[in-house]
């Protein structure tokens with residue numbers, strides 16, 4: 001039974017087939033840290049909490065971290081930042097491993113195929129994604145899976161463009177990154193990541209309005225409607241301005257990458273946009289407006305969004321796992337070549353202690 005796994009900066013989502021339906025397990029990729037003395041042993045042992053513990057600290061993970069943050073009047077932190085393991089004072093890997101184990105469970109047999117998402121090195125930042133990808137491959141293999149990775153943009157194509165023979169531009173607007181893949185007949189032709197997503201919008205809008213980032217996130221997620229020329233007032237106005245800026249930047253990056261690869265196909269291709277940041281009403285029109293003023297060198301037939309933007313990428317990883325076509329893994333880009341065919345053999349020589 002192959003599995004899919006979307007390892008996101010804000011959400012971790014697994015997917016597999018059961019009784020003819022796709023089952024998803026989603027947890028918030030977040031934690032709060034408490035002194036061990038602050039939380040009773042019974043709470044830890046008697047509940048379904050996901051947590052890690054050291055001698056003096058307890059870290060509550062997943063969706064429950066949000067509830068505990070309210071109770072203890074503190075803010076959640078994240079094991080990942082901008083698409084990769086965070087490098088803060090608190091070791092991120094044990095937490096990420098615990099969360100991943102929780103959402104994927106044990107393999108049903110040794111060497112079960114599991115496809116997971118990872119970004120590649122973003123083209124607009126010096127973030128390096130190699131260690132993150134190798135570490136996740138390694139601990140999934142340790143769990144007994146045969147772990148392969150698929151670019152998140154390609155996963156969007158698998159999930160949403162089956163009616164177009166997996167041909168088109170897949171875009172996943174996440175929290176930490178935006179991932180893009182141009183695919184022809186399920187072959188990734190161009191795929192890349194940019195280091196901007198929902199978190200970037202939130203940080204910029206918070207700075208502009210002197211509001212807290214958490215407050216901005218809450219306002220943004222609460223029925224925002226986007227327009228090309230938003231009214232510049234309040235938090236919604238600031239969020240809309242940075243949405244517009246993100247889409248403009250993204251389309252410029254797509255134009256540059258397609259230009260570099262000299263893609264000038266005359267085929268009409270659809271664009272599918274997914275990921276939590278694609279949720280607001282108006283995102284398709286905003287994207288279409290920006291596309292119309294850019295010359296991408298390829299002809300776009302239409303721009304579509306999806307019904308379940310937080311689950312589509314996980315669905316795509318499951319389709320990748322089912323097809324288990326090793327040609328669907330990432331094609332090499334300049335500085336990351338040796339990692340791109342992330343097979344079990346590739347990670348076997350690496351040992352990670354968590």
Ligand SMILES: Nc1ncnc2c1ncn2[C@@H]1O[C@H](COP(=O)(O)OP(=O)(O)OP(=O)(O)O)[C@@H](O)[C@H]1O
Nearest residue numbers: 008009010011174175176177198221275276277279
């Ligand atoms: N209704 C909504 N309106 C606007 N933004 C939303 C909404 N719901 C979620 N988001 C945003 O979507 C982002 C999370 O989306 P997603 O789960 O796709 O990201 P991720 O996969 O965890 O991150 P990444 O792929 O970048 O590592 C966050 O920035 C969140 O604030």
Ligand SMILES: [Mg+2]
Nearest residue numbers: 008172174275
């Ligand atoms: Mg994502």
